């Protein structure tokens with residue numbers, strides 16, 4: 601089968617890591633009889649330099665016509681002086697909204713070979729960790745009505761947290777579907793003891809749960825969830841939450857794994873199209889030096905195969921390749937520890953391809 605991918609390499613280490621991910625996809629395609637075609641488009645700083653705008657219309661058009669979007673990273677100090685609406689990061693928000701991507705999936709997986717990087721005690725973390733945080737991405741307080749003014753106590757400002765039933769229902773369904781493919785356990789995080797909006801969230805999640813009798817559902821207030829992630833992270837399988845709580849908790853969960861160069865992400869919408877990218881930024885300090893860890897991007901490709909293309913076996917093959925290369929002791933600089941074999945971006949990419 602042929603799958604059309606829009607490719608946005610972006611800035612900094614973006615081209616370094618995306619090149620490795622594409623090589624790996626081609627090997628997967630050869631082995632399993634699929635073909636992936638790539639159309640490269642500009643976004644971020646390179647797009648500003650070439651066209652004056654971080655997200656040219658052509659990029660949006662190509663992405664919309666594709667089955668999935670592969671993104672490296674955007675941004676860098678040379679564009680930091682630009683006004684907010686012209687900065688490279690505008691491209692990310694613009695793409696999410698143009699493609700209707702409302703669900704952000706961030707797995708936090710800790711490989712036992714990298715346990716030394718985990719900031720949590722061994723007796724708590726045991727033999728590893730595998731949590732999926734599903735964050736609502738296009739609603740809630742980041743998109744609600746906001747304003748500022750001056751009153752009798754001086755200046756004031758406000759942001760509004762609003763979710764409609766429909767918005768909660770679609771992200772809840774998404775999370776239940778994902779939980780069904782994982783450990784069939786879902787934790788919904790809200791602040792229903794204080795926020796009216798969270799009470800609606802909980803009510804809708806409970807309604808949706810009736811369609812998923814196999815999934816064990818529980819609810820946590822966000823403050824408790826933040827604590828539980830540190831004192832007993834292994835209780836979690838899949839977590840679903842709103843935009844702001846998810847922003848914070850997904851960073852917390854991923855940092856438990858200790859290594860930013862290992863963490864993939866997916867953003868999904870109504871159909872099968874998704875955008876797949878590492879969670880890290882463009883790492884300008886190591887760009888073009890063959891030092892970047894390509895694994896976060898490579899694992900994002902596994903997510904693309906699983907969630908956009910329904911190729912579970914192929915996704916697992918990529919994840920297994922990562923495990924094998926780590927087990928064989930190969931490390932890029934960011935995950936290096938005593939006794940490891942230090943390799944660069946390209947060599948790590950080659951070793952991963954060899955495992956497919």
Ligand code: NAD
Nearest residue numbers: 673674675676861879880881882883884885886892893934
């Ligand atoms: P960063 O994630 O780019 O880098 C933080 C640190 O982690 C750096 O020391 C970097 O060298 C290291 N690092 C990151 N990814 C790595 C990898 N794959 N392999 C090895 N080391 C890696 O964050 P930052 O320095 O705060 O931001 C740099 C630029 O990236 C900024 O312009 C920022 O706005 C942008 N950014 C973009 C995205 C995105 O495109 N999604 C996300 C975050 C930051």
